[in-house]
Amino acid sequence: MENSVTHIPGTHRNLRAKILLIALISLFFQQWSYAQIPDSLFIAANKDYQKADYNGAVEKYTEILDMGYISPELYNNLGNAYYRLGYIAPTILAYERASVLAPSDKEIQHNLSMARRLTSDNIIPLGQSLTVRVVNSVVSLFTASWWAILTAVFTWAMLIFFAIYLYGRSTSMKRWAFYVFAGCLISGAISYGFHLTAKKQLSDNPYAIVTEENINVKSEPSTSGGDVFSLHEGTKVEIEESLNTWHKIRLADGKIGWVPAGSIEKI
Incomplete structure (x- = not known):
């Protein structure tokens, strides 16, 4: 009698689902790890600034940047330290980078405006197009790091509702979980796109x-x-x-x- 392999219905489907679940978990932890802030070094830099050790503050803020972390708060604080040291170009450069990440932040815009007064060139800029203003206003709602955190939140929600879809007992529950999962997937993709845009505005900035x-x-x-x-x-x-x-x-x-x-x- 020939041996035969018994086919278990749904086995391959469950395997694919588990692989997708693992991929989503990996994406979640990847985004979460990116969003973490090197708190101890940042706090130490702020303490140096408060003690008027501006060179020490600049050194620590720069070290954080060298670690690959970026945020408008970090660049703004770096600009403040350079401003106290009287360095015009580094001050404006730091504030400009902060402004790219958070163009609607009032404190950053105020600091940048004050720093620009240190320059001697009087240049009247041309107006931006409506499209550029709209894109910048949407991206500026959050920093690149917060867009990453928001992406992680949607990813975590996807994990939950995808698990409900896989293991839910009733058809109505599965259907409801699938719709929520799809919504989180779309929202996560959009927020991740804004996260990449915010990062690209800094890394590929032509200015x-x-x-x-x-x-x-x-x-x-x-x-x-x-x-x-x-x-x-x-x-x-x-x-x-x-x-x-x-x-x-x-x-x-x-x-x-x-x-x-x-x-x-x-x-």
């Missing part, structure tokens, strides 16, 4: 700050190029193109020119 005390903007990427205009420390520019050791920049008022790459630092 930069002039770090040299004074630079002559050239008409071409060469020291022999003619001087178009001059810029001073702390002025914000947009990088349009890079060629070897030169950047083509555009000012907020539309002026363009070339500057050495080492004379500006990306936001």
Whole structure:
């Protein structure tokens, strides 16, 4: 008599469901670990600032950044420390990075406005398009870290309702759990998209700050190029193109020119 393998209905389906459940759990812990704050070092940096040890505060805030953690509060505090030390470009650079992460934060915008008064270039910016303003306003509702936490919350909710869908006893319960699971899945995907957008606004930001005390903007990427205009420390520019050791920049008022790459630092 030939041996036969008995097929158990639903075995493969349950296996796929368990694999998906494990994947969701992994995503949850990945997002949660990202959102954690290095509290002890951050508190120590704040204490240094309160004791007027601004160099120590800058060192610790920078160490947190080197660990890969970013937040508007961190950059804002770093800007405060640089401001106390009298460093114009680093101050504005830190506040600008904080503003990218939280453009609607009143304290950050106030600090950035005060820091910009330290610059000597008077540039009247052109208005932003409606689309840019809408996207920035939505993303600015939360920081990148909080978008990550929100994603983790939706992921945790997905785990719960997916488990109910798998092991629920009644058809109506399974149907209800599936709809909630789908809603959490969509909401989690949207919040994760905003999280990535907030991070990308910082990492792929085309803007930069002039770090040299004074630079002559050239008409071409060469020291022999003619001087178009001059810029001073702390002025914000947009990088349009890079060629070897030169950047083509555009000012907020539309002026363009070339500057050495080492004379500006990306936001």
